[in-house]
Amino acid sequence: MPDPSTISDPAATVRAMVADRDAAGQRLDRWLASVFPELSRSRVKALIEAGQASRDGAVTRDPSEPVREGSTYRLGVPAPAPAAPAGQAIPLVVLHEDDDLIVIDKPAGLVVHPAPGNPEGTLVNALIAHCGNSLKGIGGEARPGIVHRLDKDTSGVMVAAKTERAHHALSAAFARRDLERSYLALVWGVPAPAEGRIEAPIGRHPVDRKRMAVVPRGKPAATRYRVLRAFGTAAALLDCRLETGRTHQIRVHLAHLGHPLVGDPAYLRRLPAAARALDPTLRAALTGFPRQALHAASLGFTHPATGARLRFDSPLPPDIAALLSRLGDGRDE
Incomplete structure (x- = not known):
């Protein structure tokens, strides 16, 4: 990495630190993130991979490199650049x-x-x-x-x-995971017991790389669920809480449990047995639902500036609410 005086962007900064004994052996990205706490670890990792880090004057691009005691590390932090995507006037709630x-x-x-x-x-x-x-x-x-x-x-x-x-x-x-997150999920069938915890590792599907799956060498994943309302034996509305945050976690775990999400295009692979006893019109409404019936109902976190604890809730969107109403009207409870 060049000396700060030779950086082409005058707004960029180079931060330097000599590694002490306590730092020795730590992952480079983890240590630099602890040394410069205003930068997230993901940001530090991206800077290292972009060639913005050096050890004793030699560029290093390996975020997992063990830190060496006594070495001088430098990290270049370019000035914030305009975001590549352009703004578009899309309505937001x-x-x-x-x-x-x-x-x-x-x-x-x-x-x-x-x-x-x-x-x-x-x-x-x-x-x-x-x-x-x-x-x-x-x-x-x-x-x-x-x-x-x-x-x-x-x-x-x-x-x-x-x-x-x-x-x-x-x-x-x-x-x-220092926050509160709850999801509402409409699934096929009714899980038993009515409240439980799914713990199963998640990784890429061994054949279809666009999907995730429960695999032996996947990353640890755990989801808690609770049945809020059962519609006979055909379907149930669940409250789901994440203990980890893997890609498609709720969708994968509920499918693994044998209760895939209604309308899930990736993890609902065949008509569930629970659908066979339904009135044909109601069965068509559920099988024809155009998306996974999953809704992030609440989010709570600590405000990064004020320290206040905040919580926000979102009501069920009209499409899922209408489907629940049809299930209730069908008197399958």
Whole structure:
């Protein structure tokens, strides 16, 4: 890494630190994140992989490299750059907004951030248009402000950061699971017992890499569930709480339990046995539901600036509410 005086971007900074005995052997990204607490570990990792870190003058790109006692490490932190995605005037339901963060009620069908196949029309595009310059560059990625995500067809509460401090604090809270999150899930059949805990490791499906699966060498994952309402033996509305945050965790765990989400295009592979006893019209309503029936109903966290404990709730969206009403009217309870 060049000397600070030779950095082409005059707004960039280079931070240096000599590793002491306590640092020796730690992962480089973990140690640098502890040394520079204003930066999240994911941000530090990205900077290292981009060639912005050096050890004793030699560039290193390995975030897992063990720290060497006595070595001098430098980390270059470029000035926040304008976010790559462009702002788009997409309506948002804002539950709360202040100088540090924004909480929104995401509708089903809205992708969180640009990706291949969805280069625009995302929540990030909407946030950039709504927040303007306050959001640009936060997080140092092409997904400014994003600290967690919901699947495209999952609705409900999300929080985004508007400052680097908030991004770091909220990212850390999600990593530690130091927050409250509840989901409402409509599933096929009725789980027994009515309240339980699913603990099963999750990783990429061994054949279909676009899906996740319970696999022996997956990452540890645990989900708590509770039956809120049963509709005969055909379906049930569950309250789900995450102990970990793996991709598609609730969807994978409930399918593994034998109670896949109604409408799940990835993890509902065949017509459930619970559907056979239903009235044909009601069965068609459930099998034809166009998305996974999953809703992020609440989110609670500590405000990164004030320290106040906040909680936000989102009512069931009209499509799931209407489906529950039809199930109730069907008198299958």
